[in-house]
Amino acid sequence: MATKRHARPATALARDYGFTAVDDYDVRTYMLPLLRDPAQRAEIIAEHRAHPRGAAAEPGATPPNHSPGLKRLIDKLRMTPQTGKHTIVETLPWQEYAIGILPGHRGGVVKITRERYRTREDAEHAIFLKRLYALLDHYGVKY
Amino acid sequence: MATSQQLMLRVTGYTDRCSVRPGDEVTFFVHSEFNEPYQADIVRLIHGDTNPEGPGFKEKLVRTSTNRRYRGQHQAVHAGSYVMVPHDPRLDVQSFTLCAYIYPTTPVVDTEGVAVGAQAIISKWHARTGTGYGLFINESGELALRIGRGRGQVEEYSTRKPLFRKVWYKVAATFDAARGEIRVWQTPFVTIANGGHGPSMLHPLEDTAGSARYRARRAGPRASDCPLLIAASTAETQSGRRLSGGHFRHLPAAWEIPIHSHKYNGKIERPKLANRALSAAEVELLLASAGCEQVPGELRGVVVGAWDFSANIADNAASTHIVDAGPNALHGVGINLPVRGVTGFNWSSDFMSFRHAPHEYGAIHFHDESVDDARWAPSFTFKVPANLKSGVYAARLRVNGSTSAECEDYVPFFVRPPASGPTARIALVMAMHSYLAYANDNLSVNSVIAQLLTGQVPLLQPGDLLLNQERGYGLGTYTSYRDGWGVNISSRLRPILNMRPKYVHVLSPSLWQFNADLHLVDWLHEMNYDVDILTDEDVQREGVSLLNQYRIVLTGHHPEYVSEQQMQAYHDYQQAGGRFMYLAANGFYWVCQPHPENPNIVEVRKGDNGTRAWTIAPGEYCNAFDGKHGGLWRVRGRVMSKILGVTFTSFGLTYSSYYRRAPDSELAECKWMFKGIGRDEPIGNFGLVGDGAAGLELDRYDLELGTPHRAFLLAHSEGHSDMFVSVTEESTFNARGYIPGGTGDNNPRTRADIVYYKTPHDGAVFSVGSMAWCGSLSHNRYDNNVSRLMRNTIEGFLKDGPLP
Numbered sequence: 001m002a003t004k005r006h007a008r009p010a011t012a013l014a015r016d017y018g019f020t021a022v023d024d025y026d027v028r029t030y031m032l033p034l035l036r037d038p039a040q041r042a043e044i045i046a047e048h049r050a051h052p053r054g055a056a057a058e059p060g061a062t063p064p065n066h067s068p069g070l071k072r073l074i075d076k077l078r079m080t081p082q083t084g085k086h087t088i089v090e091t092l093p094w095q096e097y098a099i100g101i102l103p104g105h106r107g108g109v110v111k112i113t114r115e116r117y118r119t120r121e122d123a124e125h126a127i128f129l130k131r132l133y134a135l136l137d138h139y140g141v142k143y
Numbered sequence: 144m145a146t147s148q149q150l151m152l153r154v155t156g157y158t159d160r161c162s163v164r165p166g167d168e169v170t171f172f173v174h175s176e177f178n179e180p181y182q183a184d185i186v187r188l189i190h191g192d193t194n195p196e197g198p199g200f201k202e203k204l205v206r207t208s209t210n211r212r213y214r215g216q217h218q219a220v221h222a223g224s225y226v227m228v229p230h231d232p233r234l235d236v237q238s239f240t241l242c243a244y245i246y247p248t249t250p251v252v253d254t255e256g257v258a259v260g261a262q263a264i265i266s267k268w269h270a271r272t273g274t275g276y277g278l279f280i281n282e283s284g285e286l287a288l289r290i291g292r293g294r295g296q297v298e299e300y301s302t303r304k305p306l307f308r309k310v311w312y313k314v315a316a317t318f319d320a321a322r323g324e325i326r327v328w329q330t331p332f333v334t335i336a337n338g339g340h341g342p343s344m345l346h347p348l349e350d351t352a353g354s355a356r357y358r359a360r361r362a363g364p365r366a367s368d369c370p371l372l373i374a375a376s377t378a379e380t381q382s383g384r385r386l387s388g389g390h391f392r393h394l395p396a397a398w399e400i401p402i403h404s405h406k407y408n409g410k411i412e413r414p415k416l417a418n419r420a421l422s423a424a425e426v427e428l429l430l431a432s433a434g435c436e437q438v439p440g441e442l443r444g445v446v447v448g449a450w451d452f453s454a455n456i457a458d459n460a461a462s463t464h465i466v467d468a469g470p471n472a473l474h475g476v477g478i479n480l481p482v483r484g485v486t487g488f489n490w491s492s493d494f495m496s497f498r499h500a501p502h503e504y505g506a507i508h509f510h511d512e513s514v515d516d517a518r519w520a521p522s523f524t525f526k527v528p529a530n531l532k533s534g535v536y537a538a539r540l541r542v543n544g545s546t547s548a549e550c551e552d553y554v555p556f557f558v559r560p561p562a563s564g565p566t567a568r569i570a571l572v573m574a575m576h577s578y579l580a581y582a583n584d585n586l587s588v589n590s591v592i593a594q595l596l597t598g599q600v601p602l603l604q605p606g607d608l609l610l611n612q613e614r615g616y617g618l619g620t621y622t623s624y625r626d627g628w629g630v631n632i633s634s635r636l637r638p639i640l641n642m643r644p645k646y647v648h649v650l651s652p653s654l655w656q657f658n659a660d661l662h663l664v665d666w667l668h669e670m671n672y673d674v675d676i677l678t679d680e681d682v683q684r685e686g687v688s689l690l691n692q693y694r695i696v697l698t699g700h701h702p703e704y705v706s707e708q709q710m711q712a713y714h715d716y717q718q719a720g721g722r723f724m725y726l727a728a729n730g731f732y733w734v735c736q737p738h739p740e741n742p743n744i745v746e747v748r749k750g751d752n753g754t755r756a757w758t759i760a761p762g763e764y765c766n767a768f769d770g771k772h773g774g775l776w777r778v779r780g781r782v783m784s785k786i787l788g789v790t791f792t793s794f795g796l797t798y799s800s801y802y803r804r805a806p807d808s809e810l811a812e813c814k815w816m817f818k819g820i821g822r823d824e825p826i827g828n829f830g831l832v833g834d835g836a837a838g839l840e841l842d843r844y845d846l847e848l849g850t851p852h853r854a855f856l857l858a859h860s861e862g863h864s865d866m867f868v869s870v871t872e873e874s875t876f877n878a879r880g881y882i883p884g885g886t887g888d889n890n891p892r893t894r895a896d897i898v899y900y901k902t903p904h905d906g907a908v909f910s911v912g913s914m915a916w917c918g919s920l921s922h923n924r925y926d927n928n929v930s931r932l933m934r935n936t937i938e939g940f941l942k943d944g945p946l947p
Contacts, residue, residue: 003251003283006305053599053652056834057800057862059825064798065865065888078594082255087587089603091145093548093645094195098145100603102588105255106512106614106625110147110588110603120602127600 027076027139034069035132036141044070045129052124077131086127088120097123149549151608154181154215154540155638156554157517161575161743162678165529165561171538171554173522174638175215176609182544184210185525188535188555190665190921191644191658197831198921200645201665205536209525215542218519220616220637221382223406223511224481225375226450226465228473229398230368233418233447234267237363240417241265241278241288242315242426244332244488246341246410246506248626250284250306253408255589255625258282259511262407264314265414267369268376270404273297274365277376278316279405280306285353286329288316292365300325304353307331309341311410311488313430317420323361324420328354336492339760370401371473373414373450373465374481374509378404384518386476389741390463400478400518406511408626412487413505415469416447433505434468448473452483453505456497460484460504460767461739479617480515480632480744482508484767486760496765496772510624514617515744516636533560533675535573535664537644549605553644555657560675567673568941570693571663574702575679576709576735578642578657579633579745582619585610587649589622597796598866601649606640616640620747621756629757635743650796652833659832659918660699663726666920670934680742683708687715695940697724700917701840704735704747707769710776714786720904722940726933728895728914729791729840731783734776736768748773754794754870775872777848785849788898789842789912795867795887799838799915800860801828802897807855813899815947816857816935820928826858827929832918836860836929837895841867842912844896854900860913861894863887905945909936 008014034040047070055064066074083104089112091098099115102108117123136143156173163169175181189201204210228234241264249259266277266289273291279299281287287301306312306329316327330352335343345351369377379402387397415429425442432438434451449469455462460483465475477483484497487506497504525538537553545551557573560566586593587601588611594600610616616637618630641648641656648655654662667674674697681689683706690696690712705713710731717723733753738744746768749755753775766773776782777790784790803825808817820826827836837860844850867887877884887893895913902908919929939946 003305005283005285005303054798054864054866056798056828056838057864059801059828059862063800063862063864063888071865075595079591082589082591086600087603088600089150089608090548090605090647091150093193097602100147103611105253105257106585106589106611108611110608110611112145112147112150124600 031073031076032139032141035136040069041143044073048074048128049125052121052128073132074128077128077135080131086130088123088127091116099123099126147608150605151176151612152549152552152605152640153177153179154542154550155552155609155640156522156538156540157636157638158554158556160556161635162557162559162680163527164559165527165531168524168526169556170521170524172218172517172519173213173540174218174519175542176217178217179215179542180212181215182212182541183523184539186537186539188537188553188644188661188664189668191661192654192831193645194653194831198665202539205531207525207528209523213523216520218517220514220517220613221402222479222514222614222617223375223403224477224479224509224513225403225406226373226475226477226481227400228371228448228475230370231473233471234371234416234473235366236416236418236447237320238318238419239276240315240317240419240421240426242430243414244311244412244430245314246309246311246338246488247280247306248308248409248628250280250308253625254627259408261405263372263374263376263405264407264411265371265373265416266376266405267371269367269369269380270376270378272367274367275369276364278314280407286314286327288318288325288327290318290359290364292362298359300327300355300357300359302327302329302353302355304329304351307351309338310345310351311337315426319420320363321361323359325357325359326354332488337486337488337490339486339762371448372403373411373475374407375403376405377401386478390461390515390738390744391476392740393464394476398476407509408511408624410485410506410508412452415449417445418447419445433502435470436468443470446470450475451505452507453501456483456501456504459739459770460497477507478515479513481513482631482767484763484765486762490762492762495762496770498765498770508628510626510628512614512618512624513632514637515634527558531558533558533566535661535676555642557676557678559677559681565675565692567675568694569672569697570675570677570690571667571697571699572682572702573660573676573678574656574699576704576706576745577702578639579635580620580704580733580735580747581641581656582633582639583610583615583617583641584619584621584649585615586621593649597650599652602647604647606643606646610640623757629749629759631748631759632744632746651839652798653831654918656701662831662917662920663697663699666917666925666930669925672937679705679709682712683737683742686712687719690716690721691719693721695722695724695937698727698730700727700914702727702730703732704745705731706736707771710781717786717902717906717908720902720906722907724936725787725908725910726916728842728912729794730787731776732791734766734773734779736766738768750774750778752778752872754791754872777872782848784845787910788844788850788854788900788908789896789910790845790848791870792841792843793863793867793869793887793890793893794840795863796839797833797864797866799830799833799835800862801835802826802837802858802860802895804858805856808857810855812947813855813857815939816932818935819931824928826932827916827919829922829927830915830919831921832915836916836919837913838915840914841893841895842910843892843894844898850898851900854898857897857899859894859896863893867893869893901946907940907946
């Protein structure tokens with residue numbers, strides 16, 4: 001409830017430091033070792049490329065669960081805050097999909113970028129890569 | 144490059160009625176974003192899924208004089224709940240006192256961090272001309288008194304202390320026009336329970352308690368003919384929109400409402416207006432009474448209005464009538480259905496229902512995004528021809544006749560058989576109450592967790608872009624208002640942009656609700672079955688006598704929200720020998736109560752239990768609309784498995800799986816349903832909802848939860864991915880892996896069961912336990928084992944006499 005006249009208490013608690021600190025620990029402990037390794041990183045990206053939105057179970061086959069590494073990574077990326085988050089906008093049904101950027105609040109305008117994809121899966125994977133590279137940039141991982 | 148505005152839906156609308164008979168007239172209310180003309184055509188909807196891998200979109204034009212070009216008109220929705228007391232000269236005071244208890248929920252910003260701006264608590268304030276008076280929360284979150292004598296002569300006097308979110312305050316302001324004296328104060332009123340999840344330890348109190356005195360001009364506010372509003376102020380006195388009928392039927396005339404502004408989020412209780420500047424002690428006396436019952440005679444004489452929100456909620460709190468318990472009887476009306484039956488400043492937590500202690504539920508919670516009725520001007524009508532077949536219909540609207548997605552909308556309605564009686568032996572009940580519950584969720588834009596639940600990035604279609612611009616047109620029960628409170632009331636009298644053919648839903652890899660139900664409508668059409676289309680509203684009103692006219696009653700894929708009257712009707716139908724086919728999962732789950740005076744509006748209160756989008760505040764579990772406990776039917780001893788044989792067990796809003804036959808399917812009582820289906824044949828490893836017949840939400844049998852003791856397990860699904868999670872109402876202790884808190888790969892309860900059992904008088908129940916089932920019916924040109932099992936069952940059920 002900070003305003004020009006009334007400042008929020010300047011405490012770590014008030015800015016939700018606890019959540020941020022543990023989230024940071026988790027990324028460094030469980031995700032970065034995998035992501036820093038070019039071969040494992042490439043494997044994770046290829047796995048996502050194969051089934052960006054999941055797949056149906058087939059009789060006689062192992063159900064299509066993501067690998068533990070991709071699962072952990074993708075759940076983290078999906079929790080990206082809504083403001084400025086990438087989304088998919090249908091520009092021509094079943095033919096063309098654009099990348100959009102969310103305003104983060106109701107009543108705002110969704111920005112439509114120039115990026116276009118022929119399938120929803122292609123757009124999904126493109127967004128996955130954008131989020132992944134943003135995470136790597138944040139932690140200073142070269143790719 | 145296309146802009147958001149170019150891709151946004153440009154035309155939409157709603158109807159005055161949901162379910163109509165031949166001879167009835169439907170009125171359409173249409174909004175044209177850029178005032179463009181549009182072509183309207185009445186069509187029968189057969190199949191709404193545009194997926195190129197399926198049979199494709201199917202509609203049939205109905206020849207009618209309604210079909211023509213219309214002039215388009217931009218029609219705004221004035222969202223935000225408030226109370227209006229019509230203008231009365233006695234409200235145009237010179238000296239005065241304003242006081243109330245308040246519980247602000249967005250004193251400065253909303254839960255998304257967006258500044259809310261000034262909010263009015265009680266005002267006779269005309270914003271455009273700057274005239275009148277009002278008690279406000281200013282942009283800095285302070286209690287403030289405004290006095291207006293015309294443009295350039297607006298004065299504001301605040302406490303200079305911020306109000307905290309989710310804290311009860313006693314607030315007051317006084318103005319002595321003869322002396323030019325102003326006092327304004329806010330005093331926290333906090334007990335260990337009364338603020339719900341708000342804090343009870345306010346230390347140091349001075350951070351938020353405050354009072355101030357000011358000297359002002361010795362002249363009263365300028366009078367105007369605007370109404371007195373509670374939780375808003377007046378932007379324009381006349382909107383051209385009037386209140387009548389339905390939940391306003393008690394009004395003596397069709398009251399015109401203003402265009403309102405300075406919309407408040409939070410609770411207000413005991414708002415009062417006196418026509419002189421009272422002392423602090425006199426304010427205490429005034430606020431000590433819900434109305435005026437313990438106000439001494441001398442003080443009573445200066446009371447202009449004393450609105451008692453607890454006065455008429457003893458039986459139910461659905462009424463829009465707001466009682467002025469003061470000497471002038473300046474009664475008001477609640478607009479956009481502010482939430483009643485909520486805990487007040489004096490809630491002790493000794494009572495959990497307003498029915499048991501209305502005096503502790505004297506608050507009203509206002510939200511600036513609520514909509515009870517868009518109140519648009521009528522655009523055109525359609526008289527249902529005498530010979531029109533029962534079915535799902537819509538007005539197809541096309542801006543300038545264009546078929547592009549942003550220029551086209553469908554406004555659905557349902558045609559039931561004529562009053563003379565059924566035209567078929569099969570009835571399909573369209574889940575209108577569930578469509579309302581899921582209305583305008585806006586989750587694609589607002590929900591962080593939606594991507595975790597669905598395992599994908601949401602797809603925004605033209606309607607989603609319009610919906611976000613319009614702040615959800617009143618939203619639905621899967622989202623929260625901007626103050627963090629769940630949306631518990633949903634109305635059909637506004638566009639519902641996710642109840643449309645061609646719509647791809649955020650909670651599914653493809654379809655959900657209305658558009659997914661068209662998979663079943665299409666299959667019945669292709670199989671040449673005569674079917675009467677009914678709605679929840681019809682079953683609610685007419686009960687089992689309506690259902691008993693049919694040999695078979697079908698559900699769509701997700702009838703999750705039903706009322707007590709509907710639950711009773713389905714139970715009685717099964718007892719009377721009806722044959723019921725539940726082609727769904729997670730049905731009959733939430734208590735959902737229509738407004739007693741307006742069937743177009745429903746209420747849902749999601750309590751401590753259940754797989755849910757939000758949790759209602761402490762002590763507010765009971766529906767305003769009928770006074771009974773809301774939440775899960777399971778909590779009220781009516782778990783779905785008692786009348787469906789299966790209960791909600793797991794969900795994964797992602798790709799689907801298939802079924803395996805179970806040994807019971809080979810018993811003499813059951814094998815007729817599997818004619819033409821091999822013993823080891825997987826069932827439904829295909830389909831338009833996640834590529835499988837077992838998916839989205841799943842139900843299982845459970846003898847401990849009322850599955851009938853002679854029920855048969857015909858088939859079960861397997862192989863659901865680890866995106867499928869357990870329902871929360873069955874988690875007591877979460878534990879890693881296996882059953883509690885388990886997922887598709889380690890919880891054997893993650894499965895859809897097909898269950899069949901007989902009921903008295905040759906009745907039966909057939910349940911598939913999956914929301915994806917109907918999406919598989921059209922596979923391979925309708926020649927597949929899901930379609931075959933359905934057809935065998937329906938053919939068997941249509942035969943008279945005992946079942947095998």
